[in-house]
Amino acid sequence: MKKVRVLVIDDSASVRQAMTRILSADPEIEVIAAAADPFAAARYIQAEVPDVVTLDVEMPRMDGITFLRRLMSQCPTPVVMCSSLVEDGSETLLQALEAGAVDIILKPRMGVAEHLAEAHLMIRETVKGAAAARVGARRPGRSAEPARKLTADAVLPPPTGRAMSRTTEMVVCIGASTGGTEALREVLEALPANAPGIVVVQHMPESFTRAFARRLNGLCEVDVKEAEDGDTVMRGHVLIAPGGLRHMMLERQGARYVVAVREGPLVSRHRPSVDVLFRSAARHAGSNAVGIIMTGMGDDGARGLLEMKQAGARTLAQDEATSVVFGMPREAIARGGADRVVPLGAIARELLQATAR
Known part of the structure; x- marks a missing residue:
């Protein structure tokens, strides 16, 4: 079975490590790279286009929304926004959805790595679901349904x-x-x-x-x-x-x-x-x-x-x-x-x- 190839973009080293660890633990997911900013991410994408990108909003040199818009115009790819913005940043995240992001993962401002570890199942399912999304002219992706729980x-x-x-x-x-x-x-x-x-x-x-x-x-x-x-x-x-x-x-x-x-x-x-x-x-x-x-x-x-x-x-x-x-x-x-x-x-x-x- 072909794995979902993921590029993680976040300026926090601890978040990059946590996301890589969480996603790589799923046998259906492969993290092909983890980038500290959009410029480094662009170089990875030139070499290999991922199936899904997880993208932070607040980053140095170029914010995530700007990078998202450029990515969608040049190389449409399913993007999951990963951000600590909540109340004050809700409008920003709405802009991300308007710009083409398919889903959102929220992270707290404190204890981020611990929170991500606790939310590992949701993160993996969100990423696999994004891989099945139709974005721009991309072909329909693979189907990845979560295991059923309570009715x-x-x-x-x-x-x-x-x-x-x-x-x-x-x-x-x-x-x-x-x-x-x-x-x-x-x-x-x-x-x-x-x-x-x-x-x-x-x-x-x-x-x-x-x-x-x-x-x-x-x-x-x-x-x-x-x-x-x-x-x-x-x-x-x-x-x-x-x-x-x-x-x-x-x-x-x-x-x-x-x-x-x-x-x-x-x-x-x-x-x-x-x-x-x-x-x-x-x-x-x-x-x-x-x-x-x-x-x-x-x-x-x-x-x-x-x-x-x-x-x-x-x-x-x-x-x-x-x-x-x-x-x-x-x-x-x-x-x-x-x-x-x-x-x-x-x-x-x-x-x-x-x-x-």
Whole structure:
């Protein structure tokens, strides 16, 4: 089996050593070089183009965003940003995703090497997932699915038959991961101000979703915010699940829907998990809901989308041609959970048609 060849770029020697050690311990990964700055990295790339680059943001001589933009224009390569920027740097990391980075690994400012060692499984899976991403004109990469862990059973019991009858409003549930930030932007920008209420789980690090929601709110006609426990799902509003620590679930209070943001174990290796959101929609919304699964690595959301369909919801999956990583939609389609498979550019239209009375 061909290994994923990785170039590590970080000005910290300890981080380079830790990343090299963590990645090299995976038999499916080979670290071909570790560079202290973009200039040294460029020389390595001239000799051998890696399958994946892990790239720090804050570096001397040239910052990571500038190097990322140059790399994507000259030699499109899957890039995973590895940064200590959190609250203050969220906008910078959003710029990285806009510039073509496929994912983000956050590192603390203190005890970086120890933190990376504790997060070794997530780091390896992120890098292998990036290798499967479509970037620029690159050929589709290899598939690398993480081992499965807990299902939504760890948070919610399975749905029991079809959910309650329709209300006057519909609710849309969207799940996405790798490549999802820009895909979600395209979908939400295409929606009118009176679009049906939408709840979103996008796999993101802690403290990152607030900046993501603010950015979308400034671009879209619909109002977008990071969800808080008890928020009402209403027409013209989009709620983004907070990243990192808690799950987001849909609940019904009379004729309206609200979200519950609660602690729980990792489900399908994620928190928040798309499976948890979709199962809650199957239980509490049924045919009042539309489920949409978009680009992302792994299988989170595949089981939940099928449960939504079985409860009477309309379900959509993003197609392979427009997905950065086709893992999540492919799994949902294979399980029979998708009523329709559509390209990214058609999702907003299909969403509106599915919720029209």
